[in-house]
Amino acid sequence: MNLSYSKYNTYLSCPRKYKNQVDRVEIPEPESKYFALYGIFIQNFFQDYVNILLPKKYPVTDEFIRNYLKKLWDNVLAKNYINWTDPWVNQNAEQIFEEVYANVLENIKAFPLFSECHSEVGIYIKLKKSGDEINGRLDFIRSCKDNTVEILDGKSTKHIDRVDVEQLYFYALLYSLKHGKLPDKLGFLFFRYCTINYIDFSPEILLKFKNKLALTKETIKKDKEFKPTVKLSKVCNYCPYKLICEEYNVKKDSNIEKRSKIKENCGGKIILL
Numbered sequence: 001m002n003l004s005y006s007k008y009n010t011y012l013s014c015p016r017k018y019k020n021q022v023d024r025v026e027i028p029e030p031e032s033k034y035f036a037l038y039g040i041f042i043q044n045f046f047q048d049y050v051n052i053l054l055p056k057k058y059p060v061t062d063e064f065i066r067n068y069l070k071k072l073w074d075n076v077l078a079k080n081y082i083n084w085t086d087p088w089v090n091q092n093a094e095q096i097f098e099e100v101y102a103n104v105l106e107n108i109k110a111f112p113l114f115s116e117c118h119s120e121v122g123i124y125i126k127l128k129k130s131g132d133e134i135n136g137r138l139d140f141i142r143s144c145k146d147n148t149v150e151i152l153d154g155k156s157t158k159h160i161d162r163v164d165v166e167q168l169y170f171y172a173l174l175y176s177l178k179h180g181k182l183p184d185k186l187g188f189l190f191f192r193y194c195t196i197n198y199i200d201f202s203p204e205i206l207l208k209f210k211n212k213l214a215l216t217k218e219t220i221k222k223d224k225e226f227k228p229t230v231k232l233s234k235v236c237n238y239c240p241y242k243l244i245c246e247e248y249n250v251k252k253d254s255n256i257e258k259r260s261k262i263k264e265n266c267g268g269k270i271i272l273l
């Protein structure tokens with residue numbers, strides 16, 4: 001089996017969704033990538049920035065960056081389906097472009113450390129014992145002048161307080177398997193806020209996470225049912241399989257029925273529970 005952090009996390013949040021993804025079950029209707037657009041765009045740029053533009057000493061003026069982004073943007077839009085008529089769409093393509101352009105300039109100004117970074121996009125490690133593979137991408141590996149190494153994960157979220165530290169633990173393990181040593185610092189770089197938040201970790205914490213990962217891997221291998229974990233929240237609402245997920249639809253219908261009964265019982269007035 002091969003496991004990325006995203007697959008590991010998907011299995012923990014809903015085994016059925018994981019199974020659908022692994023089996024490449026056809027999605028009933030095309031999935032709009034509207035919410036992912038900002039992140040895909042800015043990450044693509046910074047990957048090129050640290051791996052190509054800085055090492056090859058391109059003249060990274062504001063104008064150069066705008067033109068470079070324009071080419072990237074056409075590519076990102078061509079590769080990702082967006083339904084611009086969805087009711088939650090509140091920015092058009094031009095507004096997203098301008099926001100990313102402004103944030104790119106702000107981050108470059110705020111973080112001279114980019115000149116010490118590179119990105120490793122496709123890391124695939126075969127585990128000796130199990131023969132399984134773990135894989136992932138490291139957005140920024142910073143090799144500092146004092147010979148320490150930092151791993152920074154670029155985040156496009158608006159919620160700076162909601163961080164998933166296990167993601168960085170996973171990247172630290174991936175780095176150590178590839179380079180034979182642990183990184184010295186781990187952090188999230190929030191593009192929208194030009195902020196880096198470092199997290200606390202120790203070899204013991206990473207060992208604990210490694211055991212959890214191994215256990216999850218074995219659970220996945222033994223799983224015969226891949227039961228869905230229905231949550232009438234973002235997890236299911238944004239799941240591309242919700243239209244073909246029986247359990248989700250049963251729960252949603254019973255919820256609608258319950259709500260209409262409450263409405264009937266209170267004479268049509270809306271009562272906030």
Ligand code: SF4
Binds near residue numbers: 235240247
């Ligand atoms: S709709 Fe919800 S329960 Fe069904 S597969 Fe998706 S995440 Fe799982």
